[in-house]
């Protein structure tokens with residue numbers, strides 16, 4: 001999608017479609033009022049008659065616009081004016097883009113930047129508009145044959161900025177928004193790719209390409225290198241698969257050489273069949289999304305590299321498949337992790353924590369300021385929080401708060417869960433230092449407690465994104481979460 005920023009007189013704009021806001025109680029946005037005047041009251045007539053009530057998400061396309069050079073007008077209901085919020089802006093942008101796509105309009109001018117939101121400046125509004133518009137025009141059919149692809153016609157969006165003095169800020173925000181949108185897009189694309197294409201080696205190639213394009217450093221460790229490091233927990237998962245595991249490391253050095261990096265660790269399980277503790281067949285295809293933690297970490301790296309964020313950030317993505325095989329982990333097997341701690345594998349489907357624990361130990365060598373891991377770790381997390389919030393667990397309360405706030409302001413929410421000793425005890429094993437499962441209760445918490453045993457040397461947080469990384473059912477597809485949360489967190493850290 002091509003974006004442009006423009007200012008001037010609303011009534012003089014040449015466009016295939018002017019997208020204007022109408023609120024409840026017959027309130028028109030400033031530009032809607034101007035256009036109304038120049039079109040002989042075309043909008044106020046509809047508003048007065050109640051043909052458009054201004055309810056949030058409502059829309060009406062006027063196929064012609066006499067009196068102004070634009071070809072059409074699209075009215076979007078924006079709810080109560082006084083209550084117009086970030087979330088409302090997200091909703092009405094999505095609605096506008098959907099309507100433009102359905103109507104096969106190739107170019108449009110959006111007047112939404114003029115809509116005020118409490119304590120949000122023009123930059124933050126423009127940024128969000130761009131991210132949301134890009135999100136709505138994402139195409140998930142890249143693997144359909146040419147004639148079966150939905151052909152998306154919307155090619156250009158111009159954002160109308162009411163105040164010339166704000167043009168510079170708006171242009172900067174457009175760039176930032178596009179960088180974040182590309183990061184989200186990157187994560188979604190990787191997520192939606194099937195397991196037979198998106199393998200650990202494929203993920204590694206993607207990271208290498210990204211490093212080349214954005215001036216980062218990529219290092220890929222193969223299984224031999226991981227053996228040398230004694231990453232036996234990670235390697236035990238990969239042993240049951242024909243696809244070799246990879247440990248992907250990507251470094252963005254935007255900060256001072258001596259500054260400790262923030263390390264992001266992402267679960268890159270490219271297909272989770274469960275191993276010998278095989279998953280049931282229904283919806284097993286969705287386990288191609290088990291690499292979304294890794295994809296979101298790579299997506300965030302792409303975004304911050306494009307923004308040239310003045311911060312040192314290192315991404316570590318342990319990547320493997322989890323398959324049943326004659327050489328796969330068996331329930332009861334005991335492995336020694338890189339940290340030296342031994343693990344009794346009571347369920348081979350609790351594999352995420354096995355590949356993450358070695359990556360988290362590996363992270364120590366970067367002497368990190370903070371480590372955040374992101375993983376589609378537990379079905380229990382989906383039960384606890386559904387698809388609205390990612391779960392946050394942390395050994396450092398201020399860090400948990402930082403993440404929750406970043407999630408709130410980027411509309412990519414997260415919610416804090418406990419990491420208490422009482423839960424940790426559920427992992428005790430008669431035969432090894434710990435078991436890899438903690439029984440049927442509080443599965444998301446015991447998974448986090450498992451990781452906590454490997455992160456004692458630094459400030460750490462764990463994001464369980466099992467419920468937020470993708471949607472099921474008719475809207476099946478990757479969401480790109482929590483790329484926005486991560487970007488917001490990192491930008492706050494660099495400020």
Ligand code: BES
Nearest residue numbers: 347349350352376377378379380437466
């Ligand atoms: N990748 C899954 C978690 C998952 C399941 C995410 C369903 C989203 C939807 C993970 O590897 C897994 O299988 N976890 C098990 C753990 C259990 C065996 C303790 C689970 O949640 O069932």
Ligand code: MN
Nearest residue numbers: 272349350351
């Ligand atoms: Mn599993």
Ligand code: ZN
Nearest residue numbers: 269272290352
């Ligand atoms: Zn998994």
